[in-house]
Amino acid sequence: MTWRGAVLEVQAVPLRDNRGTMLGAICLARDVTQVRSMQEQVRRVEKLAAMGELAAGAAHEIRNPLTSIRGFIQLLQARAAGSHSDYFKIILSEIDRIDEIIRDLLLLARPSPPHRMETTLTILVEELLLLHQAEFERQGIAVVRDFNPNTATVDADVKMLRQLLLNLLINAGQAMPYGGNLGIRIAPAAEEGYVVIEVSDTGVGISPENLKRLFVPFFTTKEEGTGLGLALCYSIVQSHHGRIDVESQVGLGTTFRVTLPRR
Ligand SMILES: Nc1ncnc2c1ncn2[C@@H]1O[C@H](COP(=O)(O)OP(=O)(O)OP(=O)(O)O)[C@@H](O)[C@H]1O
Numbered sequence: 001m002t003w004r005g006a007v008l009e010v011q012a013v014p015l016r017d018n019r020g021t022m023l024g025a026i027c028l029a030r031d032v033t034q035v036r037s038m039q040e041q042v043r044r045v046e047k048l049a050a051m052g053e054l055a056a057g058a059a060h061e062i063r064n065p066l067t068s069i070r071g072f073i074q075l076l077q078a079r080a081a082g083s084h085s086d087y088f089k090i091i092l093s094e095i096d097r098i099d100e101i102i103r104d105l106l107l108l109a110r111p112s113p114p115h116r117m118e119t120t121l122t123i124l125v126e127e128l129l130l131l132h133q134a135e136f137e138r139q140g141i142a143v144v145r146d147f148n149p150n151t152a153t154v155d156a157d158v159k160m161l162r163q164l165l166l167n168l169l170i171n172a173g174q175a176m177p178y179g180g181n182l183g184i185r186i187a188p189a190a191e192e193g194y195v196v197i198e199v200s201d202t203g204v205g206i207s208p209e210n211l212k213r214l215f216v217p218f219f220t221t222k223e224e225g226t227g228l229g230l231a232l233c234y235s236i237v238q239s240h241h242g243r244i245d246v247e248s249q250v251g252l253g254t255t256f257r258v259t260l261p262r263r
């Protein structure tokens with residue numbers, strides 16, 4: 001047994017005879033390493049929750065003035081009758097971007113419980129693919145489907161599931177700027193009662209160092225990225241009592257695997 005790094009709680013009690021002469025001492029040592037580390041974890045979670053509340057409060061307050069700024073900019077744009085149109089376009093799209101970040105931040109800080117209903121995964125995936133078909137084609141991305149016909153439906157919040165899969169599809173697309181294969185597999189999981197949805201790409205891949213930070217809010221390697229996509233995916237999967245795993249090799253590609261309880 002090694003004691004390096006262990007935290008011990010030590011109690012010492014003097015041992016005396018009935019005349020009060022010291023005979024020795026009883027020393028009791030208890031290994032409290034695990035208890036301490038659990039207390040530390042609880043403190044960290046509480047701190048994160050408090051920070052989340054603060055962020056959510058601030059985000060909420062930013063939204064109202066942002067809406068009126070957007071309104072007045074549009075008014076000015078109308079009055080400018082076509083002049084400075086490039087500037088107006090940039091201002092409006094940047095305002096929309098702030099709004100998107102705030103929306104994601106609010107979803108992350110105050111996740112609402114999912115409104116579950118029976119959802120057929122293949123239909124949802126086809127819907128999302130249709131939305132991105134033109135973009136993928138332009139980018140030289142071929143979509144490879146592998147749908148198991150026996151895959152049952154899941155009990156899920158459709159909006160959340162759409163957001164989850166969309167984030168994974170967008171990331172996969174962004175990982176293949178010069179084209180490649182985007183694979184989507186839907187199949188029963190090895191574990192009884194679960195369904196697996198895999199989104200894989202033949203893109204740039206993720207370094208082992210970055211793999212550890214993928215789901216941390218605001219972790220991004222993209223110039224235009226916010227780093228909230230996967231943090232949101234994680235939170236959505238958690239609220240559905242599922243799991244999300246990732247496998248990646250730099251230069252070869254990445255696979256995200258979402259495991260959800262089936263209906
Ligand atoms: N399929 C993928 N291939 C390679 N890297 C990926 C992939 N998916 C995610 N990543 C890495 O994980 C990081 C975090 O992804 P995440 O979706 O959370 O944020 P983002 O895409 O950078 O920004 P956004 O908030 O717009 O989604 C990315 O910046 C990228 O480095």
Ligand SMILES: [Mg+2]
Pocket residue numbers: 167170171229230
């Ligand atoms: Mg993303």
